[in-house]
Amino acid sequence: MNDLLEIKDLTIHYVTDGGTVRAVENLNLRLGHGETLGFVGETGAGKTTTALGIMRLIPSPPGVVKSGRIIFDGEDLLTKSEAEMRAIRGGKIAMIFQDPMTSLNPVMTVDKQIAEMIRLHRDVDKAESLKLAGDMLELVGIKRERMHDYPHQFSGGMKQRVVIAIALACDPGLLIADEPTTALDVTIQAQVLELMKKLKQQFGASMILITHDLGIVADICDKVAIMYAGRVVEYADKRALYANPTHPYTIGLFNSVPDLDEDRESLNVIPGLMPDPMDLPAGCAFHPRCAYATSVCSESKPEMMEAAPGHFVACPIRGRERK
Amino acid sequence: MKRNGWVVLLIILACVAGLTYHQMRRQQQAEEYGYESVPARSASGEGGRTDAKDVLVVADQYDATSMDPIAHNDVPSSRAVYSLYDTLIFADDEGNIFPGLAESWELLSGTEYKFNLRKGVKFHNGDELNAEDVRHAIMRATTDAGARIAVYSQNVKDVQVIDDHTLVIELKKTDYSFFPSLTHSWAAIYSKRAFEELGDGFGMNPAGAGSGPFKFVSWQKGNKYVLERFDDYWGPKPRVKTIEVRSIPEPTSRTIALETGEADIIFPVVHNDLRRVDENENLVLYRKPQNSITYVGFNVTKPPFDNVNVRRAVASALDVAGIQAASYRGVGNAPGSLVPSAVKYSLNDVTPVRERDVELAKKLLAEAGVNDLRLEIWTNERKERVDSATIIQAQLEEAGIKSEIKVLEWGAYLNGLLEKRHDLFILGWVNSIPDPNYAISGLLESSALGSTNYTFFSDAKLDELLDRGRGLEDGDERAALYKEMQLYIDEQLPMIYLHNDESIAGTRKNVRGFEPRSNEIHSFREVYFE
């Protein structure tokens, strides 16, 4: 089976006066048609950079794609011209950003913002595009009469619905959602997630869902990639990963989720802090915080290994144990 | 950003250095090749004016303040009035009187002047001149409306209208300086009817009121006023159709306006532009001694300046001629007397300018028992006066007198003077009327205390002499009396004479029939283009 998206050895750096930030290092990922991938990690792990890398929207300077390939639908996005990329952005890959409060242009009515997307990728006239924009709004659960309103007239949850409407307006093959619910109230979160899940199925799109919330992943994802300090440290089917978290960092993540069933006083927090991305530890970036670490860990970068079929992990210690 | 910042900064510094260098080079070249010549502007750039030019553009330093003949006492306004109105009599620059609106006149007695008016004189509103108009104009000047020119009008008792074209002006007491004052703009005659119709707006918009060679068109304050030839004028008709008088306070701008042909006549030309105008073959420079004096006055009521020897000491510490030359740079000269040369009975040209004697100054001070004299020198903002004050300060210092300069704007200056808070002050006095009485009385007579006598000099002998002088007809006796007065004043030294100014004007070469007047009331009546 041909994957919809395959990322190979992607490395993205931010070069600044103060030093080089290794935001993404040798990242490998695959995503099949119709699949939903959960992309989990702490803030600063490189999730958003990866997403922007796929969109080729890394701000440059200071961002530089150092190496790697991003194969989408059989073609390497990194070799595309800017004009070709523009046709792909929005048309084939659409993105939903984290903060709906700021991701809509405040001085443009929402229908126009949706219509802009439609007119860019579909051969329709202005009136038609506005009509379609209204349809999209209804689809995401906003009344048509509000289509001429400005973003500030909507609540946060509704704004995110508008953003979703924009993203889905041109029926993209891949939807990248960058923490789409983090900025929303908890009650709204569920509604928006539900909507995304529904629409994703309706449109038959694949989706990358960036989040640090393992609960959300459990709710909608098929596959999960765990990211730490610019690398994917574990990649597996959702069930496999939840049943059998292998990488020490993943284990740490799961332990730090409060479990209502257990009656414990304190959470198991991963000791230490995320390393400074300008000055990553040698070897495995996680080893200073790792309970399993041995001398090997500080010497060489761990390779990805298949601990179980379809379950990849970048830890020589734990990976071998599972085998 | 870092590197770029330094680069651009360096470029700027280089520019500054380059400018400085250029400046030095320029001066060097100027020294090597003589004075740098500014290329004259080509004829094509002269605003497209052709030979049939009939708009005369005049650039004055200041705008007029009022066109009501009696509501002002400044030369720019007087000039406007002189174009718009006529007086009963006119005077030429030598002080010779000739007929104006009055065809002839007669001195009935020391206090009565009879005038026979010219017939058929039209005002700009079409009315004919009538003795009633004259009566109204002169009598209005004696009311508070004429407070600014009260010095001239205060002696008028009444004006009797004999018939439509005959009238008699009655004075309160004999004053032979009164008659020539009728040539001054205060005595300009206007239509009574026009005045009543215009009401309060008269001063700003005197349309129809005058009988002069030009009629009022418009006035935009602070910018310019426009006058137009009056075709029914009784006298010789002006040859330009329109005059436009602009005010350009900045001297450099004024000269540039003349050079570029934007203006046809400019005045005053400042000293550092004299040569520039003179040497430009498209321009003509006119210079004429002015009936004015700039003086350094003492507050004689304030110790130690009530002591004439202290005043003498201060005067001796100053090199008046040097100060004059340095502040006015070749314009005018240091006076010998209070009465300017062009005014009759003046000793200006025969009295030597006071010489500097620092030792004498120190001696006089020591004798007067004044040690460590400190004083303030007051002046208004006029550059030459501030310059003079600056040099005076430096020279006093050499005689051991410490001083401080205070430059005050006009309102605060007058106020301070009236409150007698001053020590030394620099002020000027213009004689619009060529009679020695006006040169002295306004500055030093007791009657002028609280108005224009800022030295607060009050001397029974001088008052008596002035009174006698006014009661005498011109002649040897009067001449001797005014000469005595001048010597007496020099002895009393209430003021040090600093400067006799010049009336300086520049014109384009094609402007004819213009000459500056020594009382600054320049006339455009005869100006034409060649």
Add this chain to the structure above:
Amino acid sequence: MIRYIVRRILFLIPVLAGVAFCVFTLLYLTPGDPAKMVLGEMATERAIQEFREREGLDKPFLMQFANYVYKAVTRGDIGRSYVTKRPVMDEILAAFPATLKLAAFAIVIAIIIGLPCGILSAIKQYSIFDTAAMIFAMIGLSMPVFWLGLLLILLFSVHLRWLPPSGFDTFQAMILPSLALSAQSISMITRMTRSSMLEVIRADYIRTARSKGQKESVVIWRHALHNALIPVVTLCGLQFGQLLSGAILTESIFAIPGVGRLMVDSIKARDYPVVQGGVLFVAVAFSLVNLLVDLLYAYIDPRIKAQYK
């Protein structure tokens, strides 16, 4: 919206009363007797006394002020000039067109130059153009207007003979003064446009627009510029208000008979009614321009509009 405007205008009233009081007090403290200044040095004591009575200058300070306010409120009468005898309003309205013309020229120049420079600087951040533009903007801010005016005269009038050094009747004559006057505004607009653009270009909605596959030029012109302009418009308005009232030095160098010069001359001549009326006028003009700016603001920024209820 109407209610908002009405409220703003009503709010002006106490401010104006305050301004009037401020000016009244200042003038009261200023040395120099208006009667003496108006009637001349030779005026008789009686004439001076009469003048004081007629103009109410013999009354106690607060009475004078109350009287002024009373007349202004009941009859809209802010007095007549001591010097010209004309109503103060006529004096001001005669001087205002020159100031308005100067300010309009200056602000237009400032926008024409400042806006593109600011935008270009932001788009090409850290380029040599950006650095140069920023440094020149800083120089413009630091250049005293009276010096710049003299330099412009020296260059364009004295040396090149291109433009007249004074007057304001012709278009050519307006160029130098407006240029001198606009230097500060150019600089401020350039700097403001740049920083506003930089901020906007990093905004999430710009990323959204890019993620739609929109062309970079469209992203800049349609999405970024509109948003970036909001604070710039405010600045332009404020600058215009400043120029309307603050061109005193420029007007005096270039001999332009505007409101600024009228004010200074009136202070010097102790023409109190004109000073009072003039400052009030300037304050009203300034406040109205600010109100207009706020309304314009509402027009270009729908978020603000909602607040003006």
Add this chain to the structure above:
Amino acid sequence: MDAPVLKSNKKRGALMEVLFRLKKSPLAMFGFFFIIFLAFTAIFADVLAPHPYQRQNLSHAFETPSKQFLLGTDEFGRDILSRLIYGARVSLQVGFIAVGIALFAGGMLGAAAGYYGGWADNAIMRVMDVMLSIPQTLLAIAIAAALGPGLFNLMIAVGISAVPNYARIVRGSVLSLREMEFIEAARAVGSSDLRIITKHIIPNSMAPIIVQSTLGVASAILNAAGLSFIGLGIQPPYPEWGAMLSGGRQYIRDYPHLTLYPGLAIMLTILALNFLGDGLRDALDPKLKR
């Protein structure tokens, strides 16, 4: 926490940090050193000036730059360089003291308005509105005319006319600080209002005040020069740059150096202060740093 808070116990560290950040901007460093240089010049004017500022030598009038007179002489043959050096003293004095006056008065009013709020706030800020609606130049002219000429009066005129600017800024930062926890805490332990204002609020609102003051010194110098230019400033023969410029403008065609150098002096000083102010703004407010 969003606001850049310089905690008092870390004052030195914060200062060093600011200097460190400042060092990264060449323009700000240029400004910094230029002002230091200028202050040095002003303080040691008596030693540095090659000639007394008031010494006239009429036979040397209008000389262009030479070895004897590095920047030439003016219309009285006075050494322009010496006058510029003494002029630095005047300008810096006027700039700093005027801002001092404005800062003191404006700071007090602004702090009181922001801290007490309500009625006091309303009253104070309405007065400030009144002052703000009179153009600053005009206000300064009116005050200068009312006070009469002189260095001290000039400072007062320029200072007073700038009061509202500082009142607004101080009020703004006090308002934002007032509700912060550490102020609440101080209040809870019973600190007096005055103590809270002087010990907590003022130190913590320093950043915007420092920036505004630096830029304020620039505009005060500019304002004072403008007043001198129209004749409402310093008394001769004391040299003030604006007055020197004004005095030389009549000779601009023949001897432009009379206006060129004072103008440059004003411009460079203002430029330096503006660069420094901008640099400080960036250094003190990391949010704006890109």
